[in-house]
Amino acid sequence: MDLSRMLHEFLISCLVCVSLMGAMPAVSSDEMTDQARAGQDFAQGLLGTPPTLGFTPDGERDQGTVQIGDTQIPVNQLVPGGDHAEQQRLQDMEGDSDQLERAAQSRLVEQEQDPSDAAQALRESSTLAKPSPSEFMQAEGFLAQQSVQALTAPMSVAPEFPACASTTTVTGSTASYTTYSDRTCEIVHRPTTCTRTMALVDLSEQDKVLFDAHPAVSGPENFLVRVSDSFPDGTSIIALQSSIEWDGDVAAVRWSDPPTLENGWEGTLVVDPDAELCTTSCSVQIRVLASVRAVQQQFSSQPDGCLLDSDEFCQAAWTCRDDAPRTAGGLPILGVDAAGLQPLYPSNPISAPPSSLDPVCYQATADYRCRINTGEFCVDTPTGQHCTTNTDENVLVDTCAPMLLQQPTCAFLRSACTESGVGHNEFCYVESQVYRCPTEVTGPSVAVHTTNQCAGQIRCAGDDCLDRRFDEDGFSTVADGMAGMMVAQSYAADWQPLQDQRSTPPEPRLFPGKAYECRKALGGSISCCDETETDAEQKWFSKYQRHTRRANATESLSRYSNEGAHGSWKTLAESNQWSSEQLDRPLTSGPETITAGNNDDLDPDQGSVVGSTTLLQPMNEEFKEESRYDNMGDVGWACTAHEFDLANQREIGNCIAVGSYCHRSVLGACIDKRDVFCCFNSPATKAIREAIAGPNGVALGAFGTARDPHCEGVLAEQARVQQLDITDLKGRLAAAGVIPEADEVLARSSAERLTGSGSQLSDGARQTVQERTNMRLAQIRGSGVRDALYAEAAAAKPALEAVETRGQVSFAPSYTMATPGKPVLLGIQRQGTKGAASARVAGTLWDGSSTINTELHWSDGSDGLQTIRIDVPKTASGRIELQLVPDAGINAYPNDRAVIEVVR
Template sequence: MRNSPGLMRAIAYLLTVTTTLMPLHGVAQESPEVDSQDFLSQLGREGQNLGMELGNEAKNTPAKVQNGQITIPTMDENGNLQYQGGTQFSVQSLYPGSNPSNASVQNEYFSDGVAPDLDQLQGIYDSEEGMGETGSEAKDSLWEDAYSDTPSISGAAYKVLVDSSNQSRPDFSSDPMLGLTNATYENIDVIAEGFGDCSAETTFDEITMSVHNPEYETCDRVTDKSATCEVIHDYEAAVVKHHDGPYNISPCDGAGGGCSDVWIGKVGDNYWSGSCSIYEEFTEIKVVNPAAITQATLIRAKWDDYMQIWIGEPGEEVKVWSGPNNNFPPETAGKCELSTSWDQNPNLDLTSYFRNAPEDSVIRFKIRVSVSGEGEGFGKIRIKYDPSKAIIKDEWSPDSCIESATGVVDGFAEGSLTCVDDPRDAEGCTYTNGIKICEDSLKPSPIPGIPNLCKKVAVDADFDFYKGDMECYTDVDGEKQCPVNEGGNLNTCQQYEENPQCGFISSECVDGAQGNSGVCYVKEKTWDCGSSVDIDTIEKKTEYQCGGAIRCMGDDCLDPTQSTDQTANFAKASALLNAAQFMTQDMSCTGQDDDGNATGEENVTCTAFGGEAGECKIAVGGVSDCCEKPSNVSMADYLMMIRQVPKLDGAVLALEDTNVIKSSYQTLRDPVMNAWTEVSQPFTNYMDNISGAVEEIWSPIEELKNQLIEKLKEQAKGMLQDVMGNLAQDGATEAAATATADRAAEEAMTEMANQAASMLGAAMTVYTVYVVAVAVIQMVYACEQEELEMNTKRATDSCTYVGSYCKEEVLGACIEKRKAYCCFNSPLSRIIQEQVRPQFGQDFGTPKNPSCGGIPFEQIAQINWDEVNLDEWLAILQQNGQFPSGANLSMDALTGSGSVFNVDGDRLPADQRAMDRVDDIDVDAKRREAMDKIEVNPGGPGS
């Protein structure tokens, strides 16, 4: 084809025409109802999808190796990749010289076409002279190979390098063509605006966002049910009752459970007299539990001389039985039988009268008897029922006395429990309404050890589990303290219950305060007494405007019909940047010396945002409280102090590239910085592609670190003294404030200067020591040093509450409660820990064994920062006047006169300092100078 210019020219014409017409062809194929621009966008997306499908097919059907053969799949007629019929070649062909069959191939890759003698090389590996001679010989051999008539592959490549080094290096600094190129580069931002069919318009809108700063408070409710009282067990079983008169219901003789006999009429003998005299007797039976009745039968009738049984209200009675022969004297006048006594078993089914009766309704029975001489009349109804439904009442009361009794059983109260009304017979059962009740008929007794048939329990309970001697300890003044808990403060939640700003969060039982019965005797309640605050911030929005039809490039397609809202909230971005900055000052590494270098051969393990476990004591139900936060903490001043520490960012970045602190820091810092690119855009556009002159640009960093470290120490020391001085509330604390500030500031800055990784830890330590020194003067209770230090951290919102537990090891005693925390070096460190741990399925351990370790660096890269909510940090800053306003930010405020590094008062902003370093540098001249310094010794004769 190279020898056919006509053919090449024809193909070029053809490609030109078809390429030009391709967009028109796409538009011609579209539906008339579809806009051409949208249609082309759709084509672009379909092309992308096709490419992704092909890529996935290649991933799912990769080349495979079997029996030393590599098979590359090919596409069949249906467009599917398959191995059968694919291209095959031997693995050995990829590794020349790996076996005798291709040993000769390897020589092509060495000078003179001869592979080196490995044994000879192994013999001189520790000889500097031998290695030098061998290297010189190899270089000469390579030169001879390069300039031979048949050079090897290595020789030919080496010749290209040597020939390139021998070429002249003309000076094109005044060349008009390259001068135009430089001018083009200098104005690349302006020129770039004229390219492309799509343009992006970025706007910054002022918005207001509401964030919440929670303030969690815990309080206790202690159960003290000390009392002398009685527990009444009111239970009853019934199916029917006599509505009037004494009960005449008894268990069935020999019929087993679930059977009662109910008598109607007057049971007796010859209590009436007369001659064909008619007597009537009424019996009302209350059907208490009709659902339990399975059968009701009239099993016996005894009378003298004639008898009838009627059911119903007066005027509505229905005769259900008559005897002895279904006759009665009024119906057969003058034929009264004299003094014949009858006792029969009618077995008359009366079930429907009982089953269909409403609950607690009354069935009225009337017995009519004709008597000649002396006589009587009564009957017996046998009622069968379901025993499981027979219990109609089973109640223990009052609850307060039951709780008192339970405390005695659980061992949280001293006292006695005595059943003073036990109706059980020899079988362990009792009877009510003709129903036999045994132990298994009722619910279990709520008082262990008391039988569930007991009718009355005498209770004497004295709750003393929280009263007594607390554990001895040494207080902050070195004095031994052995406090006694005398109680008197059973509810510490009232202040939060009455505060409308506090919202109830949860209630949990203090570990160790739950009895075997399941009753909790010390409940800890959590309230949120925090507040919400509005933040005025800036939000970045980008909209794309596309004028042309083609809007796809690479794997990205734009839809101009929609506004692409890539929100970049300044407040949230600044919070993430704080997180990145704080990490460098809040980290620790194992296996390092004081200079941050690895010691020995052990692995260096680094973590960020690590904390320490701590606890404080409270007298349960008493007044002694070593968990109170100190009142002399100024959150605003503390925030001002710790927010100055990350401004040493420049010093951290000046560390060597191999320093583990810097590399780990940049792992987090770089992505965060990219989220707010508009801040650095004007500077990076000019700096991205400038090469050379590295020494002139960055050499002042080391000088900066070395010259300013002492000034920084003085600056920070003064800042710490100012902050601590603001905390002195009266004359009694002023002396402590001054002395502690001087000593703490000097120690802190020395530690900060020598070990960057512990900057926040040092700041927290200094602040804690200072606050404790002042708090000792003001404290109410004599507490331990560790408690005061931890409570100081709590007052700065730097601690996570893990939980509480009873210090005593004996069940039934909770005189002293311990509240456990994980405390970190800043509020932000604590917030990040709380937000990140759930992503890895981790918590903070248990109150007795808190887990407060830092986040390993290998996990930091796995954090989903989109799921990390730092609104609380923003609220803390805003409420304490430390939130930076986006509208007031400038390069000078951040890096110039407003920087903590402005120790001399004349610090220029970073962009001006950077450009000053570059303005006087002739980049091309520096590049030529560097090239001229390169000397090449290609070997060969005289080398």
């Protein structure tokens, strides 16, 4: 069927309907039947006529006229109420909210004053007595049943609509997870012997030009001459004899300070001008020639990088093996000439000879006497001081090899010379290496796979449609989701507490940490740098979950600070004064929703910070104290409490190794080695801080140095990460037993996961919302509530046995809900017609300062409802109460007070 024919048939059907509707009130049933048949014949005739459609913009109320063949139909008859002028007036008000509001309020006043029967019936309907709930349910049982059916099984009500069926599959198995622990080991570089050799290259020259210039001078002037500028870098000058040649109108050119060994072979020439010949500026040609004995020294060592001089770690004793004379400029290099040479080894009384320049030594060997990590090492423990003695025989020079033998899967991360473990000429005595060692953990693996199967294409925009009939979201593992949630919670909760009381507090920082250090006897048997082996990980995650849930509950409860503790269910279960106002309140209040009706279940243990704040740092500090109290004695900890905290935090996975340094002591330069860490408030925070620092962040100083660690938080703009590795975090969740089994997930309904024990607000025994609702409904005494509501509804339209009296006045109804920015009409009903009557409505409005004081009057013989308009500001909130004050001789009953409550 083409468009014109469809429009044709539509207009005919509208015409028939309008004709029938317009004829109904004025004709009998027989006449109505005849007219219907006539209209039907007329429509059939139109349907058989080839449609010739036309439209003219004239017609009734400028709405235009549709022409079908010879028939003209005013559009105003097809769309009753259409008025071009009215439409244009409304269109002109588009975007002007104030004008639209005034027009709407004006329309409300017109409707209130409308004398028609329909308007009067509409106004009076608001004062009619309402049936009790039991009567309504008995009368409308079928409707209620259909509503339940529609809500629970919509396809049975409207099977003609396409539907999407969502299928979620939960599969469970076991998986291998990995946790990582950074281990620091040491390699002690102890020098044993060294052979050092010096070779000479003779660079001596006769008549070497050291200076050649043609300056202009106007007075005494100096010129610097550097002998080294005329030779290659690294040349050693042994001896020099120079001469000066000059020509010009000057008195003399001479050395004021000739080049010597003492001044580094740098001389100063002075030009003395001739006052008679040179009155303004004089030109002079200067040339310096010299006979220079010079050599270039070339050193080699076996092995490379030998320790040359003694330091606090080792003493170097050199013995010269070759002191046969060499020549320079055809002359032997004697001791007196060697002052300009660099010595083969530093002067030391224990060397032979003590100086390598008298005579000049060209090859020497060194022996070393070292005391790097030998001596007595003591630690103070909770049970007293414990000491051990490290000797060359019982200490290891390489602690990395045995560690890698036990854990061959450890991967090398970085290496650096231990701070304060560097000796003479940057020789590294103690090298610290860091390895990342994996630990495999087997745990449950739960994957959720959702498929949406739809009956047809249901997403279109113009000509582009998205076929969602078979849509899969892929697999999502619970471990990934839990790790991601923990990272998100860290961004929300791991802030550095602000303790600065200055008028301008510092910028807040994310992910704060704390510096820790531990001691070890380098290469020996005592180490306070081992991780603990307790159930700290499981306990920490359990406490973390409780803290997160309780903190969320505490924060959520703060949003209901202005709301009562109980919803309507509690009031209806306990009170004997029920009303519709109580039913308008939520069944469950905000606090009850958060606490699941059991506040005690969400209260932290006495004295605990768990849940008292959303911040993570106080919880972690409390955990360290608890773990110290519970575990230090059980594990036989033989180091300080501070070092136990570090070991415990490393076991949880909160720490990053920053570096190491040698703690100096009288005996042994590095017997006391300290490893330094930055420990954060959760494994998730540690992963984030590693990502912020980057792959080489520790080596580049992102966390400072071992002697000056920087573990403070980062600014918000620094907290963005491009890529985050959550492998370790998932492994620790599995090791702590936090990842649920598949059957546990399947056993929980959606309500159980969202509102019951699976909720973030749960400690494991939380009832679902359905269970709590059923329990609360069972506590409400329904019969009493129904009777009270029925009495309240009946009072909305009071009745008198004798109307031939002055009667009484009453608010009808006494409770009205209002919307901010929209006016309300408040009704006052008079019963009784004898004599005139008046009443005054008084009260204070929402702003606390504006008042209402409106007089209402009924003439003799009149009764019924009068209304007053009350404007509700856009900023209004809460409720107001108005008082009805009648004149003498008339009563205010039963409702002499009215409540208007703003509902947002």
